Amino acid sequence: MLIPLIFGCQKADKGTDKPRILISSDIGGTDPDDFQSLIHLLMYADHFRIEGLVSSPFGGGRKEDFLNIINQYSKDYEKLLKHAPSLPSPATLESITKQGAVDAAPFRGYDESTAGSDWIVSCAKKDSDQALWVLVWGGLEDLAQALHDAPEIKQNIKVYWIGGPNKKWSINAYSYIAEHHPDLWMIEANATYRGWIIDQDSPEKLKKDQFYTNYIEGRGALGRDFYHYLNGEIKMGDTPSLAYLMNGNPDDPTGESWGGSFRKINRSSRSIFEGGSTTSDTVATYATIEWHFIGPQLEVPEDSVVFQIEIQNQLWPGYYLGDNKYGVKYSPKKTESGTYKTSSNIPQLNGLEGAYTSIAPWPGQAKPSDYPLGDHWYSDRLEADLFLQGQQGAKTISKHREAFMLDWAEKWDWLEENPN
Known part of the structure; x- marks a missing residue:
């Protein structure tokens, strides 16, 4: 059977208004929250042109972890399709899932190309009138390798990276990019993303230990699987990168969006x-x-x-x-x-x-x-009133948490097995 490549990197892409995205994730590695973020992504997949899912783990994660969640998605696919007819098929998503680096980069910051880094290069070189958004949920190894192998792709990509702890694990790759590719268009979110995780100002029904029971439990294969990760307690620390493209003007990181507001940094x-x-x-x-x-x-x-x-x-x-x-x-x-x-x-x-x-x-x-950095590198806001529990810039996300969570709750209703 031929697998459609409408979301792949082999064909020209002109005239679409959906953001082109490629996810690089340490799913299955040291932190289970990437599974939660992937389930969220698949439920919103009709909002994007997903061109790549790259496994870049720390720990035991591999490409198969992506495929296991896609398998759960396939069980709910027909029901979801009734509400979102342009959702990508499971076969399409499987065809763009690639294995990336499985080890941290050495001191120099890059090593050898992988199927994942090659796929980043291929997608970035695709003939398109849109930039490719590379959303990095883990380490920067495959992005650093892609930039080393094909530095010309910088003009075609925009990066939103969930840094913080990931920066610690990926410091060699990060320092290579900062030193040799300072002109990259980059959002480096070291602390802002924690506005999803810290829910002190949320209504009780939306708090991270209540949301699963109120909105996910009993709703499809994805809902059943969601409980396996942190017992259903909401973390999804990588989801802000996607939410950034769902609300607001993504070309202006200093503006308001579900994925945070940032400031330009020059070093x-x-x-x-x-x-x-x-x-x-x-x-x-x-x-x-x-x-x-x-x-x-x-x-x-x-x-x-x-x-x-x-x-x-x-x-x-x-x-x-x-x-x-x-x-x-x-x-x-x-x-x-x-x-x-x-x-x-x-x-x-x-x-x-x-x-x-x-x-x-x-x-x-x-x-x-x-x-020293170029003209398009952005990071966490400095204002004291935007700190949340010591996390710099986190209130630029937490202020939107209720709207975001309620929007997602509506999609879980599509999978309710015994609606009233």
Whole structure:
């Protein structure tokens, strides 16, 4: 059977008013909320031209995690189609699902092309009168690889990235993009997205521990499956990237939208410590931290992992940079007084200890080592009255949470199995 390619990247795309989107997700990896966001996406899939679903996991996630949710969607497809006749078929969605990187990028920020990164390039080069929106729900590895392999695609894409903790896991890829592709059109949402997760101002019926019972339970295969992720408690920390395209003017990140409001930034904070750091060394939350150490000359390729560093009870790889130099990058996801300690079979790299202090707001005080950015890089708003529980810019989303959640609730009614 031939699979229709109306949402793929093989044909010209002219005259459509639906946003073109490609999702890069760590679904099935370290955080189950991507499953929730994917279920939400499929219920709104008629609003978009979905051109790619790329698995870019941290942990055990793979392409099959996308396909498993698409299978649940297929069970509800005919019922959903009665209300939204232009929903893409399950077969179409399966045909554009690709496996991306399964490991974090090395120190240099890119590695080898994947089916996912190649698909990003292919979709970005498609003949279209619209930009391709690359919505990144996890790490930036496949996007960084695509930009390395085909830097010319920058003129054809716009990126909305859910950063924050994902920046910590993907710091090598992020720093490569910031350094070598600062002219990328990028929304870097490090904290704003948490306006979905923090529901302190929501009506009781819409709170994250009540919404499933009130609006999802008993509604189709998707509803039954939704409970498997966080016991149905709403998180969906990646959904703001999609909601950004559903309400407001997406070409103006400084305006109002369900996916937040942002400000233009002209630099990305970066601190480089030669030989170590202490608690008196302050960095901005979400900044790039680099530690450089000196050790013996090694006869190994550059970017080889030769030591580990434990930061806040998590282990990170450290790399040989050549010419007796060693390095590691990190990004703190919150304000904290953090510590580190290295371990290695190389005596000079073993047992090095230090600390740092990260402070809000991002991007913090300017430093000569910062990455200068171009004219179209946006991030979390700075105004104090837009912080929510310490999360910068989160109120630009939380103010729209009720409207967004009620809109979604109406779609769940389409799948009600025993309507009154």
